[in-house]
Amino acid sequence: MSKRSNKKSAADKKKPTKVLAREQFPELNATLYDSDPATYLRYRLHTLVTMNRQLSSADTHPGPVQYGSIQMPHAFDFSVDEQKQALALESTMLVHHAGESLLRLYLAHAQGGQCPWMNVSQMNFRVVKPQMAEIARPDYEWPAGGLEKVMLGGATLEESAVEMEVGEWEESLLAMRLLLRYTADRVMSQGPLYNAAKHGLVGVPGEDSQYSSTVEDGTSIRMASGYGITYLSREWPDQEWVAATDIVSIESDFAVVQLMAVAIHNLWAVARRSYIGRAGHLYPITRGLVDQAFALAATSNANLIQSVRVSLHEKVDKSAPWGEGIGAATYQISLLDVGGGLAREDPGQSPQGPLAAKRLPLRTEDETPFTGSGRFLFSFSPPWASAT
Numbered sequence: 001m002s003k004r005s006n007k008k009s010a011a012d013k014k015k016p017t018k019v020l021a022r023e024q025f026p027e028l029n030a031t032l033y034d035s036d037p038a039t040y041l042r043y044r045l046h047t048l049v050t051m052n053r054q055l056s057s058a059d060t061h062p063g064p065v066q067y068g069s070i071q072m073p074h075a076f077d078f079s080v081d082e083q084k085q086a087l088a089l090e091s092t093m094l095v096h097h098a099g100e101s102l103l104r105l106y107l108a109h110a111q112g113g114q115c116p117w118m119n120v121s122q123m124n125f126r127v128v129k130p131q132m133a134e135i136a137r138p139d140y141e142w143p144a145g146g147l148e149k150v151m152l153g154g155a156t157l158e159e160s161a162v163e164m165e166v167g168e169w170e171e172s173l174l175a176m177r178l179l180l181r182y183t184a185d186r187v188m189s190q191g192p193l194y195n196a197a198k199h200g201l202v203g204v205p206g207e208d209s210q211y212s213s214t215v216e217d218g219t220s221i222r223m224a225s226g227y228g229i230t231y232l233s234r235e236w237p238d239q240e241w242v243a244a245t246d247i248v249s250i251e252s253d254f255a256v257v258q259l260m261a262v263a264i265h266n267l268w269a270v271a272r273r274s275y276i277g278r279a280g281h282l283y284p285i286t287r288g289l290v291d292q293a294f295a296l297a298a299t300s301n302a303n304l305i306q307s308v309r310v311s312l313h314e315k316v317d318k319s320a321p322w323g324e325g326i327g328a329a330t331y332q333i334s335l336l337d338v339g340g341g342l343a344r345e346d347p348g349q350s351p352q353g354p355l356a357a358k359r360l361p362l363r364t365e366d367e368t369p370f371t372g373s374g375r376f377l378f379s380f381s382p383p384w385a386s387a388t
Helices: 010-014 022-033 037-054 080-111 116-121 125-135 146-152 166-189 191-198 250-276 287-294 296-301
Strands: 065-067 070-072 209-214 220-235 240-248 280-282 305-311 331-335 358-360
Touching: 022 116, 022 250, 037 080, 037 250, 080 116, 080 125, 080 146, 080 166, 080 191, 080 220, 080 240, 080 250, 125 166, 146 166, 146 250, 166 191, 166 250, 166 287, 191 220, 191 240, 220 296, 220 305, 250 280, 250 287, 250 296, 250 358, 287 296
Parallel strands: none
Antiparallel strands: 065 070, 209 220, 220 240, 240 305, 280 358, 305 331
């Protein structure tokens, strides 16, 4: 059997690109925006929060869970350590899934065009990785009006027509920039962790542990506590093997995912208005909420360590017998970076607390493209989305 190659031949590259029929784009847009990715993320978050709350429940054995012909043990039949290890792995997976989705959707919609679904679908990681790395930089210069159009509905408050006060608009814009930058930094810096957890489940969650450091006078200072996920990675450019342990803050992960879901909701509401003519609402957020969510590991649990990396031992003397001639390992500790200081937030408002919805009305340029004629180009189009 011959292997299939993804490389295009010189002849293939010279072939003219197909001109797609513009008539199909409204139905494709209707199919995409009839979905709701933010609800999916919020439901996954709800499931994890529920699992986490069960750990402190007084109900110790409600019996097995049955679904059709499948019978499974109840969550309480797993030990507390098993449940918390699973939660640590799941919260990590959800943060990266939500974060990369947010960044891809932002980049795809910033491109504009008649069918953002196509923009997203052709984005492989090699394409988006350099763009994410740029967004993660503290000195990244946002394209004028770009983030405003995608996340808030217009380059200016007047163009957007969202029912916000000027101060709310300006604060939300700064908060969205901060959220995307922190998200890009998390996705880029913890890429190996996510891959280890996702591909083959070789990111191994450990037991609840404490990490401390001893200073010159012998005093032991607690640096972090909680569950860590350990994985192997080959470091460039020296190709040195290391075992890395990333400290998981489940509380921070939950808060971060909540804000990512809010941002995706806002982006989706703006796109729905533009592409399928639906009014909606946006949720303004603040810089304080973003800072608070990403720094909860440090502010709530005093976790100062983000990760611990140890190089695997080298056999320095290859002729030495078993257990001898082994080189020393080097340790590297990465501390949590909270930037130049956290923005202060109203203590009565938390990242998981209710946010005030602001109406995003239809404008004259947001007229629906659908005719209601009952003729469709695709079998999967929503029943209301006839544009032929």
